[in-house]
Amino acid sequence: MEQIGVFLDRIDWSLAVIAALTLGLAPFVPEPHIWEKLKMLAAGTLVRPIDWFDFVLHAAPWLLLIAKVIRAGLTRG
Numbered sequence: 001m002e003q004i005g006v007f008l009d010r011i012d013w014s015l016a017v018i019a020a021l022t023l024g025l026a027p028f029v030p031e032p033h034i035w036e037k038l039k040m041l042a043a044g045t046l047v048r049p050i051d052w053f054d055f056v057l058h059a060a061p062w063l064l065l066i067a068k069v070i071r072a073g074l075t076r077g
Contacts, residue, residue, distance in 0.1 A: 008064075008071045016068050019061035027056075034058040 025032040037055040040046040046055060 001068075004067075005071055008068050010062070011068065013068070016061070016065045020065045022061075024058055024061040024065075032063065 024034055029031055033054070037051065037058060039045060040051060041055065046052065
């Protein structure tokens with residue numbers, strides 16, 4: 001578990017934020033892709049393997065950023 005913490009600590013904050021705002025949201029038009037995939041997930045229409053791959057690809061930067069925020073909060077307290 002500590003290895004994950006070390007991995008998260010090595011990732012620069014600016015890189016995590018930029019990844020979430022670019023890869024995590026692209027393409028931006030007509031709506032952010034992650035938002036489209038989340039709506040598909042909620043509607044139960046996220047069924048094709050390519051859609052799941054796309055969902056994971058666009059969610060990964062956000063999950064990384066969230067994990068980094070949680071790690072920072074835990075190490076401060």
